[in-house]
Amino acid sequence: MSEVQWAEGERRGTGRGWTAAALGLLACVLAAPTFVLGQSDEGDEAARSEVEALPLPQLTEGPTGPLELEIYGPTRELYRIAVPPLGGHATAAQQARDVAKNDLRLSSLFRLVDGTAGVGDPDDLSINPTLWMDGGAQGVIKGTVDLAGGEMTMTLRLFETVRGNTAVLERRYEGPRSEIRADVHDFINEVLLYFTGVRGIFGTRILFARPTSRETKDIFSIGMDGYGLKQWTRDRGKNLIPNWGPHGTVFYTTIDENDWARLYRSDREEPILAEPGxxxxxAMGPGGKMAVVLTRDGNAEIYLATVDGELLARLTYNEAIDVSPVWAPGGGRLAFVSDRDGSPQIYVMNADGSGQSRVTFRGSYNQTPSWCPRCDAPTIAFAGRDxxxxxxxxxxxxxxxxxxxTQFQGSNADPTWSPDGRLIGFYSSRGGIYLMNAEGLNQNRIAGGFAETLRWSN
Known part of the structure; x- marks a missing residue:
């Protein structure tokens, strides 16, 4: 359920706090893990009579074709890289190789080529550049993983075949075997830094909510490579709309047995915001501040508060619904969703609430904005109903x-940008959490099952 739907349910009721009308709307979505978003077409008839929106763009209106990326030079093509079998302990070496190949695949920056063209001895950390070039590889990652009494020693090297048999990057890792995945993530992040000047984001996590029974929803996070599922809440009813907080904490809303919707943070037992409604x-902002949505004054408005729950200012004053705040890079602006012009659309405003303006003028139902942290131009991803x-x-x-x-691939919603702005995570009715690059290409499922309100860690 999106914040727009939730707020619409509250607005249709009467009185302060939860109403029968609002709870009825919640029940139909929260009771089961179905993919239900937005209002019905009939419910939007009045909105369409107020504002006629242009249709949403089709994929044919933008660039199409195979994914290409310029690493260096005037050509635009994926960098071809090989990861041959690693030396050392067979099982541990295979694990490290699998992690490296998966990271490279998800990054959308490389094309994996045959890893056996010039493999030689897996324990030999040198390469034969000619053999690898003949096999189509521009780069090669070699390494060894040794185990002794549960402790791991791993050496990884990156070669560029045009530079000969001298590694352009080398790292050595020591520690428990359980750290193999994290250490390989670190190395691939260094590989991305070497080629692009921006370190990779492997090891970051994606936060989301999902039903755990017909009566409950809980908050989870998972590594952006699809491993390491963690459950943050349990036995607290319906837990919704999570976001990352300071120092690795998680903020979320809980609907308890008394139908109160309060804001919690994972390192405290008591709610940090429990205003009526x-x-x-x-949404975490600069200087220990956050933007939140409250209905304390009768309808959904956006407020500024401290991360400890002290209200500082009201940012929106509108009879319409104002929800889904998200901070721009640098913290100077916020994007949000409002139906003040007749249907939910994306808007922006300054951090003090001034300068509110509409951003989307195509589509009749746009929601869940996510601001790109590193795009060349200020860019927001969002879900639009078509x-x-x-x-x-x-x-x-x-x-x-x-x-x-996305198009012709089921329903796709709740986008979230990676911290480096290279990838977008989202939920798809195809069956789970997917990643794609900023062109909409190289779509890969990293986790199965329903998920909503995705948020990527920094």
Missing amino acids: INMGA GGTFDIFTVEVGQGTMRRM
Whole structure:
């Protein structure tokens, strides 16, 4: 369930706090792990009569074709890299190799080529550049993983075949065997830094909510490579709309047995916000502040608060719904969703609430914005409804240029940018959490099962 739907349910009720109408709307979505988003077409008829929106763009309106990337030079193609079998302990070496290959695949920056063309002795950390070039490899990762009494020693090297038999990058890791995955992530992050000047983001995590029974929802996180599932909440009813907080904490809203919707953080037992009505949508900003959505004044508005729950200022004053705040890089602006023009659309405002302006002018139901942290131009990803399904789009703030990322692939929603701005995570009705690059290509499922309100860690 999106914050837009939740707030609409609250607004349709009467009185303060939860109402029968709001709870009825919640029940139909929270009771089971179905992929239900947005209102029905009939419910949007009034909105369409107020504002006629242009249709959402199609994939044919933007660049198409195979994924290409410029690493260096004037050509645009994926860098071809091989990861041959590693030496040392067979099982541990295979694990390290599998992690490295998966990281390279998910990065959208490399094309894996045959890893046996010039393999030689796996324990030999040198290469024969000619054999690897003949096999189509521009780069080669070699290494060894040795085990002794549960302790691991791993050496990894990166070669560029045009530079001969001298490694351009080498790292040595020591520690428990359980650290193999994290250490390989670190090495691949260094590989990305070497080629692009920006360190990779392997080892970061994606936060989300999912049903755990017909009566409960809980908060989970998973490594961005699909490993290391962690459950953050249990036995607290319906836990929704999570976000990362300071020092690795998690903020989320809980609907308890008394139908109160309070805002919690994972390192405290008591709620940090328990205003009448809805307390939700915490988004961490600069200086120990966060943006939150409250209905304490009758409808959903965005407020500024400290991460300890002290209210500082109200940012929106509108009879419409204002929800889903997300901070821009640098903390100077916020994106949010409002239906003030008749249907949910993406808006931006300054951090003090001034300068509110509409960003999306195509589509009749746009929600769940996520601001790109490192794009060349200010860019927001969001989910837009097109017919009976949702898809992922991006829009360039200020220019209004919109680009479609998904189409004809089921329903796709709740986008979240990676910290380096290279990837977008999202939920798809194809069956789980997917990653794709900023072009909408190289889509890979990293985890199965339902997920909503995805948030990527820094």
